Amino acid sequence: MDAQVVVVGLGTSGSMALWQLARRGISVLGVEQFGIGHARGSYTGDSRLFRSTVHEGTRYVPLLQRARELWRELEAETGRHLYDECGALQIGPAGSGSLKNSLECAEKYDLPYELLDADALRARYPQHRVADDDAAVLDLRAGSLYPEASVLAAVEAATSHGASVVTNTEVLDFDEEGGRLKLITSDEPITCDKVVVATGSWTMRLRPDLRGYLHVLPFALTWFMPRHPEMFTPDRFPVFIRDSDGVHLYGTPTHDSYSVKVACDPQWSAIADPDEIPAFERNELRKVGEWAARYLPDLNPEPVRHSMHHDLCAPGDFPIIDIDEDSGMLLLTAFSGRGFKFAPVYGELAADMITGERNDLYDPGFALAQHAR
Ligand SMILES: Cc1cc2nc3c(=O)[nH]c(=O)nc-3n(C[C@H](O)[C@H](O)[C@H](O)COP(=O)(O)OP(=O)(O)OC[C@H]3O[C@@H](n4cnc5c(N)ncnc54)[C@H](O)[C@@H]3O)c2cc1C
Known part of the structure; x- marks a missing residue:
């Protein structure tokens, strides 16, 4: 098999890079070890939060605004419903750092938002139990994304622009042949000029040299019956993110009419490989259930569903989007538990790097050298 560009891994970021490259008329082939929309990727679990005002800081806002446009374009191209713009509540003690950061994003970029005090929160969102000194920023350019459908949609859009896709084929190694790259796979080899490596938590199987500064972290999800x-x-x-008495919770509206996703931050240490995901222990489940019912009292504290996930994380929480000078590969990875909402714009940045186009949204923090430091 032969292609100008190969994208290895058709999960969150790889599917979007495939779409963006195919849109530019590039001969591109995507290779996925499982099927498209499989149940083992970092994107699984029904929903993902999209926010324009992020507590991580204002430098992400222009990327998110472009991502939002691209989410809408993907919906229009495929006719699939991928995003509910239902708003996002950032709840916490009035004047806390995360609220201040969200407000700063909204004000600096003139984004639509509302600031709610505890009384206003109780009146409008009685689902949440809040303390008298709590407040919230309601980000109106935010909502819930459908991740499994999004991955499928991006691959569908890519193939409609001429991309080829090979599934159930694992890329095992890279080689060079006649000045071109050769991918050794579990099936036949593939030759190409350029490669995008979008292999998420599996990246260190192909690039063990990155083990020194990237790690796979387990994440858990829980759903409760209201x-x-x-x-x-x-x-x-x-959708919401809230910090109350040292408890950090986030969640999305019901998508199945009987359960609501409410989850907490990772409680587990790093693992070497996604195959090593720990079990969700009973005492952990009980603890999340108690928190969920304490802050959202309409919820039954026993999780009706729970699942364990993983994501590749980098210490500074910046992803890697960069061409590795030694191998010539474009690395598109390490989204540290927050990459989904950005996925189409990260795919666009990757496509621009492959074609040598300048993109002013590129953040120097994405450079491999920044991570290696
Ligand atoms: C529980 C949880 C909740 C999250 N919540 C949010 C949220 O609310 N908002 C948000 O923005 N982000 C969120 N994130 C983060 C976001 O989902 C991830 O950052 C993102 O999905 C990672 O995408 P990826 O492309 O790196 O990995 P993946 O989507 O896992 O894609 C990697 C793909 O590469 C394939 N692959 C790997 N190795 C090979 C190989 N050798 N050959 C062929 N194929 C290969 C895999 O099978 C997989 O399909 C959350 C993450 C988790 C785990």
């Missing part, structure tokens, strides 16, 4: 499911639909219940 007494009144009608109070948790996207039109009444924005």
